Amino acid sequence: MAAVPGRVVVTAAAYQRVLGAVAADALGVPRRVPRVRVSDEAGSLRAEVRSPVRVRAGETVLALARDASARVQEEGSRLTGAAVATGHIHITAVENRKERVR
Structure with a gap:
């Protein structure tokens, strides 16, 4: 494949959005x-x-915090193509999930 002139820049904001979505899911x-x-x-x-x-x-x-940290590192790396060496999770509050009754 021939080289294409120019360069690709991925901003910190783009990484933040992807990693935030992964953390939110976890x-x-x-x-x-x-x-x-x-x-x-x-x-x-x-x-x-x-x-x-x-x-x-x-x-x-x-x-849940440990799982979120691992997912931020693993899925974040897979989705962004950049190595995510550290995923620090700071829990700010705890909420109870409501189970749906059918």
Whole structure:
């Protein structure tokens, strides 16, 4: 494939939106809720997420936060094509999930 002139720039805001959506899915909150900051960590991305978490019966806040951190790193890397070295999750509030009764 021939080289194409120009360059591609992915902004921090673009990374923040993608990583925020991944975190929101993992934490059970709407996608607009998590606040994400990205920075450089030795050539990889470092993501800091601040968000509430919704917890159902039988779930723990710690388990959900660990899962969210792993998903931000793994899915974030897969979706963006950039290595996400760190996914720090700061839980700001805990909400109970309402189970739907049929």
